[in-house]
Amino acid sequence: MVKLRAKCILVGDASVGKSALSQMFRSDGAHFQKNYSMTAGVELVVKSVSIPDSGDSVELFIFDSAGKDTFLDACEKLWGQPSVLCVVFDWGQPSVLCVVFDVSSEVSFRSCALWLDRVRAHCQGLQLPGVLVGNKSDLSSRREVEMAMAQEWAQSQGLEYHETSAKEMENCEAPFLSLAQAFYTLYQDRIQTIQTLA
């Protein structure tokens, strides 16, 4: 039995629903925040995910990052590489990545490439499992980003695509379960590699 620990970076434009998504996941759907409150810097959500048929689990340390540019510098420090100035906040490299946009905002979808670049810049060639999440799937009449388009772009970037509605409690766990599973698979791959070395 093993418990892995993964640092999950949650990014995307302001107000696409990153905090709503992570809070829904944390509380198993019990807590949807109706009033918007902007995240400043980074908020940490910790939750353990069981890997089916294994007895193993992955503890996700979700870094819910502010979407607003004003906070970008602070966020990048917390995502990233060791820093001499803030040893206490040295959480090491990201393990997995979750990029979120709002399906009713094409602008937020276009920003995803930028968010992806920003995080990958911290990873120095590290293999980083990731998902793309189209949130607010309940706003079907105002949809600006078609599922097929999002799916195609996600695939081109090696991300798995999920649509969620934090408001309707729909599918909110799926992106995180998929990230936990991908990280677990990576761990098993690495063990196999290391066993061949000695």
Added chain:
Amino acid sequence: MIHAALSSSGAQVILAASSDENYPPENIIDGNTESFWISTGMFPQEFIVRFSEAVKMSLITIHSYNVKNLRIEKNTSSDATDFELITQKEFEHTDGHLQENDFQLSATTATHLRFIITSGYDHFVSVHSVTVQ
């Protein structure tokens, strides 16, 4: 030549920040580079080796994989407290074979050695052996 950090001489790993029961930290001091301890995600990672008595040492050798930055601290008390830094190093990345790194020390005495891995070249790092001379 004494390999003091071997379990056969009474040394123990008394703390490890990660544990997968299939790859326990005891593998670090069993004198065999085929068996290993692996970290299970995120940094820093650390483990502490306790010797059965105060040991004099001038060389520490470590076999590992994907470790980037390592700090080694020691103490001379019977508890695992009040460590002082003795050396640190950035390891080179190796592909397809283990990293082997020597730390030359000017004659040092220790009852505990604390190894802190502050970063890695991958999400997971393994330590295959630690020996002390």
